[in-house]
Amino acid sequence: MVPPREGVRTFPPSGLAKTELVSPRTIAEACDVLSRASVEGKRAVLLCGGTDWIVDRHLMAPEKVKPVDTVIDLTKVAALSSIGFHEVDGARRMVLGGGVTYWSLRRDARVLGTVPMLATMARDVGAVQIQTRGTLAGNLASASPAADGVPALMALDGIAVLTSTRGERRVPIDGFFTAYRKTVLEKDEIITAIDLRIPSDGAIVTWRKVGTRLAQAISKVALAAVLERDASGVVTRARFGMASVGPMTAPLRNVRTLLEGKPLASIDRLALDAAVAKDVTPIDDVRSTGEYRIHVAKTLVWRALHP
Amino acid sequence: MIRLTVNGHPHEVDAPPLSRLLDALRLTIGLTGTKEGCGEGECGACTVLLDGVPVNSCLVALGQCEGSEITTVEGLAMGDELSALQRCFVESGGAQCGICTPGMLVSAEALLRDNEAPSEEEVRDAIAGNLCRCTGYQRIVDAIGEASVKLAMAKRPQGGE
Numbered sequence: 001m002v003p004p005r006e007g008v009r010t011f012p013p014s015g016l017a018k019t020e021l022v023s024p025r026t027i028a029e030a031c032d033v034l035s036r037a038s039v040e041g042k043r044a045v046l047l048c049g050g051t052d053w054i055v056d057r058h059l060m061a062p063e064k065v066k067p068v069d070t071v072i073d074l075t076k077v078a079a080l081s082s083i084g085f086h087e088v089d090g091a092r093r094m095v096l097g098g099g100v101t102y103w104s105l106r107r108d109a110r111v112l113g114t115v116p117m118l119a120t121m122a123r124d125v126g127a128v129q130i131q132t133r134g135t136l137a138g139n140l141a142s143a144s145p146a147a148d149g150v151p152a153l154m155a156l157d158g159i160a161v162l163t164s165t166r167g168e169r170r171v172p173i174d175g176f177f178t179a180y181r182k183t184v185l186e187k188d189e190i191i192t193a194i195d196l197r198i199p200s201d202g203a204i205v206t207w208r209k210v211g212t213r214l215a216q217a218i219s220k221v222a223l224a225a226v227l228e229r230d231a232s233g234v235v236t237r238a239r240f241g242m243a244s245v246g247p248m249t250a251p252l253r254n255v256r257t258l259l260e261g262k263p264l265a266s267i268d269r270l271a272l273d274a275a276v277a278k279d280v281t282p283i284d285d286v287r288s289t290g291e292y293r294i295h296v297a298k299t300l301v302w303r304a305l306h307p
Numbered sequence: 308m309i310r311l312t313v314n315g316h317p318h319e320v321d322a323p324p325l326s327r328l329l330d331a332l333r334l335t336i337g338l339t340g341t342k343e344g345c346g347e348g349e350c351g352a353c354t355v356l357l358d359g360v361p362v363n364s365c366l367v368a369l370g371q372c373e374g375s376e377i378t379t380v381e382g383l384a385m386g387d388e389l390s391a392l393q394r395c396f397v398e399s400g401g402a403q404c405g406i407c408t409p410g411m412l413v414s415a416e417a418l419l420r421d422n423e424a425p426s427e428e429e430v431r432d433a434i435a436g437n438l439c440r441c442t443g444y445q446r447i448v449d450a451i452g453e454a455s456v457k458l459a460m461a462k463r464p465q466g467g468e
Contacts, residue, residue: 021324021370050366055347058327058365071325073371103360127436128414129354129363215435216349 016057016068021047023073027080027163027192033072035165038188042069046190048099049075049133051126052142074099080137080192083110092198095161098137098191102149106131114198117205121152121224124207127215137191140173143181143248146218150249151241152207155224157197162189170195173241173249180247203228206304209243210296212287219244220288221296225304227264235259240304244287245280245297252279255301264305272305273298311372313338314382324370328362329353331369332379340380340409344438351437354410355379361417363436380409383416391461392416392454401450403441410437415451423462424455 024030030046037044045068047053057065074080080099085092094114096105102122105111112119125131125148139149140160150173158173162185173194176183185191199205204227211217222243228236238259240252254275259267282293309320313336320331332338332355344352346365353364356378383390392415395401402408411434418425418433425433430451431444439447 016325017323019323019325021368023370023373047368047371050368050371051348054327054366054368057325059347071368071370073368075371123432126348127351128417128433129351129361129366129436130348132357132360132362133366215432216438 016065019068019071021071021073023076025076025078027077027190030072030074030077030190031163031165031188033070034190035188037070037072043067044070044072046141047071047073047075048135048138049101049130051130051134052138052144074137074190080135083108085110085114094196094198096136096194096196098140098161098193099135102126102131102134103128115156115196115205117207117224117226118152118156121148121207121209124148124209124214124222130216136194140176140191140194141183141185143177143183145180145246145248146222146244147249148209148219148222148243151222151224151243153194153196154241154249154251155226155239156199157226157239159195160191161193161195162186163192164188164190168192174251177248199226200228204304204307206307208300208303210300218287221245221282221293221300223297223300223304225301227259227305229264233263233265235262235264240301242280242297242300245282245293247281250279252276252301254278259305267305269302272302276301309369309373311374312376314378320369322369324368326369327365328355328357328367328369328372328377329364332364332377338379338381342406342409344406344410349438350407351410351414351434352407354413354437356413356417359417359420361414361436378413378416380412383412390416391457392419392451395450395454395457396447399450399453400446401442403439407437407439407441411439411447415447415454418451419455419458423459425451427452 022033024033080097082097084095102125105118105122136149139147154173159170160176162169171184206225209219209222211219224241226239230236238256242250258275276298280297282290284290318336320335322331322335332341342352344350348363348366354361355364358375414434414437430448
């Protein structure tokens with residue numbers, strides 16, 4: 001074993017060397033710490049797996065790192081890792097704690113048994129080492145339009161449960177983002193859970209991520225889709241979430257309107273393509289071109305209708 | 308002061324809680340087997356087990372490890388005796404330049420603890436977060452497959468028939 005090197009300090013980048021780390025055990029305690037920090041004018045940050053935040057802080061130019069007073073580590077709050085079910089108006093819903101990791105989505109028998117699409121999606125996130133750390137709440141709070149978890153939560157009619165010392169409010173995922181990397185989350189709020197609608201039996205449920213390689217790739221485009229039909233084949237419900245085609249995860253509202261109330265078989269490819277084109281505004285960047293992304297977006301939606 | 312157990316030994320680490328676990332392991336505790344490749348959670352060279360689960364130690368704040376058990380590549384061998392997995396890497400040519408090897412071994416260790424007889428697809432999934440620029444992966448996949456066979460044989464009851 002190499003002996004410890006004298007005089008080498010393990011300080012994190014400037015701005016974090018004096019940051020305190022608090023590890024609450026309950027949601028109430030976490031809300032309390034966050035609320036107190038906000039009242040005292042302290043800069044507090046909520047931390048789960050750190051797959052975005054820690055990287056950003058360590059790779060950022062030191063002068064750009066804003067000092068943080070308190071980091072609130074949410075990984076020790078057991079209630080945030082819970083997975084449960086409840087019923088609303090006869091429809092079964094699943095409630096995933098904000099701290100549920102992709103790794104648990106991949107392996108949890110209840111998830112695999114009710115919404116296997118979540119497990120399929122989770123398998124496509126980074127690789128095992130990212131899946132064991134990354135959480136759904138972190139994915140929502142980071143608000144990247146390339147997030148993998150967010151499209152899936154959106155297509156499942158997800159509702160984010162936001163908790164603070166002031167109480168609780170519920171915000172549908174398709175109204176959670178306000179602009180590129182911006183959300184409705186207030187400074188004293190924690191994303192404690194996501195409440196999802198379990199697709200009906202016989203629903204067509206799709207997850208497809210297109211990237212440069214299978215693992216450790218950020219998507220060029222990704223699609224989550226849930227299509228429910230009645231006995232005559234008419235689409236009764238169409239929900240989508242598409243990643244990397246605009247400043248925010250896209251709910252594809254025009255596609256939804258086009259499909260609902262019509263027999264799936266009657267949907268014309270050109271009309272569908274036109275609706276997709278109205279719903280997405282992809283850009284050229286290091287991962288792909290806008291032109292290719294539109295092509296892939298149209299193809300993925302078409303294939304979601306014809307599995 | 309952060310208290311954690313590394314490879315079975317208790318440590319008290321005097322470092323800011325927002326230090327990376329990777330830096331605490333390499334610089335303070337002196338276990339330099341864990342490598343820093345990219346420093347952004349892409350390459351897996353810094354993989355360690357955190358309470359039995361593979362993580363990139365460049366993404367974990369030291370303070371999040373209070374009371375946790377960490378296993379690094381140094382914790383795989385029994386003294387000077389390489390583990391079956393490590394021997395298979397040596398014998399199959401699973402290690403070339405060596406930078407990815409500690410992370411590969413730790414990811415493979417996590418897989419084999421969880422799944423005694425992984426398929427090739429499962430092996431490839433388990434090491435998908437560990438990038439290797441030398442081997443083309445095949446010999447690493449072979450080494451892990453052979454290790455699973457050897458471990459299964461070692462577990463078989465001795466004698467009998």
